Amino acid sequence: MRKAVCPGSFDPVTNGHLDIISRAAALYDEVTVAVLVNRSKEALFSVDERMDMVREATAEYGNVVVESFTGLLVDFCKARGIPVIIKGLRAVSDFDYELQMAQMNHSLAGVETLFLSTNPLYSFLSSSLVKEVAAYGGDVSNLIPQSVARRLSRRLRGEIR
Ligand code: PNS
Numbered sequence: 001m002r003k004a005v006c007p008g009s010f011d012p013v014t015n016g017h018l019d020i021i022s023r024a025a026a027l028y029d030e031v032t033v034a035v036l037v038n039r040s041k042e043a044l045f046s047v048d049e050r051m052d053m054v055r056e057a058t059a060e061y062g063n064v065v066v067e068s069f070t071g072l073l074v075d076f077c078k079a080r081g082i083p084v085i086i087k088g089l090r091a092v093s094d095f096d097y098e099l100q101m102a103q104m105n106h107s108l109a110g111v112e113t114l115f116l117s118t119n120p121l122y123s124f125l126s127s128s129l130v131k132e133v134a135a136y137g138g139d140v141s142n143l144i145p146q147s148v149a150r151r152l153s154r155r156l157r158g159e160i161r
Pocket of ligand 1: 074
């Protein structure tokens with residue numbers, strides 16, 4: 001079985017992430033979305049909430065599973081026999097750090113990284129910008145799934161903790 005992993009913080013998952021996950025799911029037999037349990041980064045959503053949102057948004061794909069991870073991504077990959085990390089590249093500004101991580105992951109454990117070019121519709125999109133725009137009342141409804149938009153506006157209004 002050909003397996004790949006799509007790692008990230010997914011705080012929250014955006015249409016840009018989903019574009020990459022769906023294209024990975026078309027290329028591989030099984031795609032694991034690995035949600036980072038952030039230690040230092042302050043997340044708006046808990047890891048369980050972030051996993052729920054990814055699960056809801058990827059339910060239509062029969063070959064996507066969602067898990068959380070801590071520690072090194074390559075250790076997660078090794079434990080599950082996953083040889084490939086899939087990442088989206090939005091712009092040249094992503095490239096330096098992504099290249100560094102890809103080379104480090106290959107040197108640590110021989111895990112390969114496959115870069116997919118982000119759909120230009122989403123090249124400006126990041127979870128951080130979505131949260132900032134939404135916090136100031138901007139319309140992010142075409143940038144994230146509806147279920148995520150509902151949770152985000154409730155969280156920003158302080159209705160769910
Ligand atoms: O969505 P993000 O926050 O940009 O995702 C970054 C992520 C999770 C892919 C990266 O931080 C990561 O792989 N973290 C796990 C720790 C690790 O393996 N660090 C060494 C990377 S070479």
